[in-house]
Amino acid sequence: MKPSEVKERISQKMSLVTDLARTINETFDIEEIVQFKAELKFIRSFVQFLRLQRNERDMRFPDKCRYLYNIAGSIAELADKKEDTEQWNELLSKAKSEWRRNYHPAHLLKLAQLLDDYDYSRVRPELFNNLFSRYAEDN
Secondary structure, X not given: OOHHHHHHHHHHHHHXXXXXXXXXXXXXXXXXXXXXXXXXXXXXXXXXXXXXXXXXXXXXXXXXHHHHHHHHHHHHHHHHHOOOOHHHHHHHHHHHHHHHHHOOHHHHHHHHHHHHHOOHHHOOHHHHHHHXXXXXXXX
C-alpha cells in the first residue's frame, strides 16, 4: 500500500471519529458510541504500530483521546446492562457528564494532525497491507 493511500485512509478514519464524537456529544446514541470505540481502537493500534516500527518516541496516542475512549467504553457498558434503577441511571448520567466535561474537538484534532504530519514512506508498504487486511478481517 502506497504511503499516500495510507494517509488518505487514516484521514478518512479520523474524519469519521471526529464526526462520531460530535454526534455522541449531542445524542449519546449507543450504536455510534460503539462505532466510535471501534474506530478509535484501530487508530490507537495504528499509532502503536507506527511507534514500534520506527521506535518513534514522539508518536504517542494523546492522553485526552485515550480518556474519551475509556469514557465511551463506560457509557456503552452501562447502556448494555439496560437496568432501570436509580443507581444505574446515576452512573450513566455521571458517565455522560464526564464525556461532556472532557470532550473537545481540539483533542481529536491534535491526533489527526499527528497522523497527518507523519512520514508514512518510512515504513515498509507491505506492513501497512498486513495491518489493514487484519483490521478488515476483524470487522
